[in-house]
Amino acid sequence: MLDLVADQRPENDFARMDYERDRKGPPEGFPKLPDIPGTRYTDAEFLRLEKEMMWDKAWLYAGHTDQVSKPGSWFLTRNSGVPIIVTRNLAGEVKAFYNTCQHRGAPLVTEDAGEARGFVCGYHGWSYTLDGKLTAVRDKRDFVEFDMSCRSLVQVRCELLGSLIFINRDSDAQPLMEHIGPMAAQLEQFELDKLRLVDSRSYEVDCNVKVLLDAFLEVYHLKSIHINTVDRFLDHRSMIVTLWPGGHSRMATPNRRPDWVDPGTVGMPEIPSITEFPAKNNVSYQIYPNFIMPPAPTGIPILQFWPIGTRRTRVVSSWLAPDHDPENPHPLWPTRLSNWERILYEDLQYAPQIQESLESPGFKGMPLNYQERRIYHWHEELDRRIGLNRVPEHARVEQVLGDWVQRD
Structure with missing residues (x-):
């Protein structure tokens, strides 16, 4: 069996995908994930602590x-x-x-x-x-x-x-590049300093911010929500996850066909230094708490999820690209942005109803599976930032994923 804890280095990503595709269950030693308490999405005191100790001090x-x-x-x-x-x-x-x-x-x-x-x-x-x-x-x-x-x-x-550009209201915060840790080295290949801003728009949704954040930390939902879009070309059963300190993480999902190329991007300028793995797979980086970036050779969408109330969220969607001329954009951009927005709407469509449901007496908590471990990792980090002794007992998550976090 592949040692997933020790063997999460980039050069082994393809082997890890093979393992994920063929496994019959979670890897040996993976812990049972306790339920995420439902009160973390609704309890006023917990949400106040979340804002004070995490959102107000985050990059x-x-x-x-x-x-x-x-x-x-x-x-x-x-x-x-x-x-x-x-x-x-x-x-x-x-x-x-x-x-x-x-x-x-x-x-x-x-x-x-x-x-x-x-x-x-x-x-x-x-x-x-x-x-x-x-x-x-x-x-x-x-x-x-x-x-x-x-x-x-x-x-x-x-x-x-x-x-x-990142900001942090905490004057004592760790420097940004130190904060993102091992992820920093992987991001160098995307030449972020050379990418131009193509587009940015925002959407407001009636739900707690974590409802949407959870959705973008897994691909377990592809076969239900994205039947006619993303699920047609991504193999969610071969998805791999890397958990990093500080709540950061990476998810990579292979294409169903290794030679598949998005036809809507053919002929667009590419990032010259991008390596084979992110060029041929759907890779998504998450900078804790609310920054999601799934890079592609021809452009990088970035998403942020902002709490603008305990049950309302603003989603900001932007695109970056190499060799982009705002005065003379590539003719494929309007279609590409439209297709992206269609997929995004698929992810947002049920959020208000989910919020309603998790406020009902019928929702006690979330039993997560191995595919959804990024969500649990995110919640563990939230409790650490609040302070394990300050989180109300009824809303606390048990710290169980420490051995599955890659520290270098």
């Missing part, structure tokens, strides 16, 4: 560097629950600040994006540089012992993964 995708392509350009993001300005300063660095004037809390910007030489509060005219320093105060003579150097905009941690 979260904010946008693409194309959105701040030159000094002075900026955009506003509210997905994390608070308004944050992302801008490029005169030195070319990407910075992030709370959209909050240090006088009386008024917003510095009210549009979604723009260009400026600095930020001026529309309420009382306080002015700030692109680095957040306060430079001018109206009627400064009327302030007693006023130290402008202490009134800079409050900065938000902001780091890049190639051309992808």
Whole structure:
């Protein structure tokens, strides 16, 4: 039997798929996964702890560097629950600040994006540089012992993964590249720093955010939800999973035919450095908690799932691609985006009804199988971030997957 714990190195991925296709049950030693308590999706106290200890301290995708392509350009993001300005300063660095004037809390910007030489509060005219320093105060003579150097905009941690901008409201957070750990080396092949932003759109769904996150961490649902789309070319029974520290993970599902190529992408520019495995299989990376990225040679969709209430979620879907010219896009992009949206709608369609069902007395918890182990891994990490001793006992998950996490 293939040792899946020790043998999760990239060079063994094809062998692991063969094992998964032919196995008669879960691998020897794989633990029985205790039920995920249903209260994790509905209990007010648990959801408050989740927001405070996980969402407010996580590395979260904010946008693409194309959105701040030159000094002075900026955009506003509210997905994390608070308004944050992302801008490029005169030195070319990407910075992030709370959209909050240090006088009386008024917003510095009210549009979604723009260009400026600095930020001026529309309420009382306080002015700030692109680095957040306060430079001018109206009627400064009327302030007693006023130290402008202490009134800079409050900065938000902001780091890049190639051309992808991530923010973190926790000033003590681990650096992003250290945080994603072993995944970082695998992502190098996709040349994320060279990919252009093709498209971005959002959808709002009436469900707890974890209902949708769970769905994108497994392919167990393909034969029910994607009968006429994804299930036609993906072999879900040969899917492999890699669990990494910090709740991150990777899932890879082979095509039913090894020589299959998406006909809607033929002739599109390709990422030259992509390796054979992700080029020939459907690989999906997850950066904890809400970033999903299934790369392909001709383009990379990225998805984020944002809680905008305890039972409402915003899904942001964007596409990145090599050699993309926004003024003259490849003619296949409209069809490709339409096909992607069709598949996405298939995943979103039942979410409101699922939310209704798991709020009913008929739902006590989720018994997960081996194929769904990424979901359990995600929930284990959530409890660790909250603090195992702080999670209410009725909502707690048992920590059982430690031996199945790849640490290098």
